[in-house]
Amino acid sequence: MDLSLSINRSTGLKGLTFWGQWALAQGFVVTLLFILAEQHTGTVAFYYRMCATLAVLASVPAYTFSGVYRKRDNYLTGLGRLFMGWSMTMAALACIAFVCQADELFSRQVILSWAVYGFLGQAFLYAPLHAFSKYYQRSRKSEHKTLIVGTGELALGLAKKLSQLENLPLVGLVSNGDVSVLGSDAPRVVGDQEQLLELIEAHDIRRLYITLPLSEAAKIEAIYGDLLGANVDVVWVPDLNSLTLLNHSVKVVDGLPAIYLNESPLTSRPTAALSKSLVEKTVAFLAIIALSPILLIIALAVKINSPGPVFFKQDRHGWNGKVIKVWKFRSMRVHDDRDVKQASRNDSRITAVGRFIRRTSLDELPQLFNVLQGHMALVGPRPHAVAHNNYYSGKILAYMARHRIKPGITGLAQISGCRGETDTIDKMQKRVEIDLQYINSWSLWLDLKILVKTPFTLLSKDIY
Structure with missing residues (x-):
């Protein structure tokens, strides 16, 4: 266990720091909506009351995902998280109103004012509560020599x-x-x-x-x-x-203290894992629709450029080592792939179109369908060919432990510079270390940061 990498992970419910501040904030935004609605219409209509109820319900997963009211955050970081949580709540309400065709019922002036003053009011409440929380923590900790x-x-x-x-x-x-x-x-x-x-x-x-x-x-x-x-x-x-620890924690099993040395985040945090799955499948579905013209153009280019199928399907290990079929746009000429040789610089097998889509990572787009199937995630350790896993598993400690979470289209290793060919043991070792670091520190917030950073790494010189 490397103490420098260990991360404390709560195994219980959120404490009073979260729920107390959340309750005050939601009480404020509900009251504000009712005041604005009454000023505009003279009454608080049923649909405004329903909107307030949905806002309270939507704020729980939104604020949890955004990490609002974390004790260790400074004030500016806390405000940023609060803004993100409130924005996600408002976005969820807008989607619900659009789907239910209820957006015409609401005054745009009321909703806009509520969105702006709702955040400002929460930020105003957050300042003294955050200061008191910090003061209380300091006073308590100072007593613990x-x-x-x-x-x-x-x-x-x-x-x-x-x-x-x-x-x-x-x-x-x-x-x-x-x-x-x-x-x-x-x-x-x-x-x-x-x-x-x-x-x-x-x-x-x-x-x-x-x-x-x-x-x-x-x-x-x-x-x-x-x-x-x-x-x-x-x-x-x-x-x-x-020991090489993976997502470790200490829990109580019917009164007995138990140290969990190796546990998949998908089983230790089922609610967060379900949220990850639902969000990623939704994003994958919307991405397929939005990118469908590009997908069709690439498919046509692959077909015209060289004979053979449009898609390349390869057996790779998924969650808990289960073998899955991973989809990619075919970027090489059809050849005997029994030896599963990694692509290298100036590889003669790669077609002209293939070189472009590999360079830009567009060949990975069909894996959005793998995400819809539930075999992959948007974010996670990249899946390697079964033959490569068989080779490296006996040479790198805890190599197969990277399969304790679903493989992803992108991952922490990829945005950390570990992209392209792994032609040495040291390169693969570094990638595995980062993959295990991701599993140990996994959160929805980390996934979001990886997704945001991924586009800036797509043109790496090590991809061919």
């Missing part, structure tokens, strides 16, 4: 993490052996384990982290037994540095 038992790599990594948290004072480390290897920038060692109870009392410690290795389980048990009467929070941080 901490000690770390251990002086190893895990202890130093944890100390670095704690130092990055505002107002969470770390008093120092408690030695369990030789500390001569500690660098000059390491936290100070305030004593050894024999002095632990005295250190807790002397420094008014409220939280203690145990970072001893699993080989010292008996010592961990003894330390914890001594601390039961010390009125201090005790947190055990298991040393899992030797």
Whole structure:
């Protein structure tokens, strides 16, 4: 486990920070709509009341997707997320009104004023609530003076993490052996384990982290037994540095603490996974309709340029290693593909049209149909040919773990410069590392950022 890449993932429901601010904001926007409607028509008609109800309901997934009211955000970032959440809510209402042919019922002046003043009012409410939330967090954290038992790599990594948290004072480390290897920038060692109870009392410690290795389980048990009467929070941080963790978390299973070392985001967060699937299928469907003239032109060009089928279908591994057929526009002359050789610079197999559509990634557009089928996602690790997976799986640690989420048309690796041919183990290793980083940090917000950045990477010089 690399502490620098570990990401805390909540396994429960949203807390009062979200729901409290959300309730105040929605109370404001509903009241504002009713006031504007009454000023304009003299009454609050049924369709305005229905609009308010739908706005409240739509705001929950919209604000969740946008990450509104996150504790760690600064004020400007929070405003940006709030603007995005409110814009998504208004867009959802506009779509509903269009589908139901109810847009003529509403006054454009009322709705426009509601949209503008609704956001400004929420932003005004957000300022004091955000400031109070930050103040409360600081006051609470300042009460939690901490000690770390251990002086190893895990202890130093944890100390670095704690130092990055505002107002969470770390008093120092408690030695369990030789500390001569500690660098000059390491936290100070305030004593050894024999002095632990005295250190807790002397420094008014409220939280203690145990970072001893699993080989010292008996010592961990003894330390914890001594601390039961010390009125201090005790947190055990298991040393899992030797393991490759994937979307890891800690949960309680019928009263038993369980460490999930490897779990697919699609099963650990089913609601978010369903939202991802619905959004991506909708976007894929709309994209196919909007791009249909381009799809037809490319299909015609491929057919005219060289004999053979328009589409190239290849077996690749999908979610959980299931073999799927991935579609592409055919960019090569028809040939024996049993060896599955990667395309390279000046590859003689590539046709003139194929070179253009590969260079611009237009050959990937038929994978929108794979997204509609549910076999792929818009965003995820790129699927590799089965033969390539069989080759690399024995050479790169955790290579097949990249299939713990649906493969995508684009991904974090692609916008990070890992596009084109992977002609060395090191290149593939880097791509796998980024794919696993994506799985560990997956969110709908991250998907959106990847989609926005993808067009700016399509003309990479490494694509051929």
